[in-house]
Amino acid sequence: MSNLENERCEACHADAPKVSDDELKELMREIPEWTPVTNDGVMMLQREFKFKNFKQALAFTNRVGDLAEEEKHHPELTTEWGKVTVTWWTHSINGLHKNDFIMAAKTDSVFDA
Ligand SMILES: C[C@H](O)[C@H](O)[C@H]1CNC2=NC(N)=NC(=O)C2=N1
Secondary structure, three states: OOOHHHOOOOOOOOOOOOOOHHHHHHHHOOOOOOEEEEEOOEEEEEEEEEOOOHHHHHHHHHHHHHHHHHHOOOOEEEEEOOEEEEEEOEHHHOEOOHHHHHHHHHHHHHHHO
16 A cells, blocks of 8 residues: 555645656656656656546546645546546646655545545
């Protein structure tokens, strides 16, 4: 089980450090189902979650939304029939902060609950 899911996000400022390549490698081991993707030069974490119908996908979307409000860290959420795509990155630094890995782990635990 990941330890990250029990950590809290810290307030993130524009001068906060992005995760290094070594940290990225280490942190990815805790969230193996996520993929690092780059959009317009910004590195992000992405995972697709599958459901039986739209209603379940929407309920999951709302649970992740509640998590985001609790931690004051917000994802991109794309809700479709039977599928939610969740993408985490830190807007203020245009890249990945440890907060994104914490939120990815928390997202996994909402899905597995
Ligand atoms: C004031 C507020 O907490 C900040 O603007 C937060 C809101 N949610 C956020 N979410 C994400 N993903 N990145 C941010 O930089 C960010 N900033």
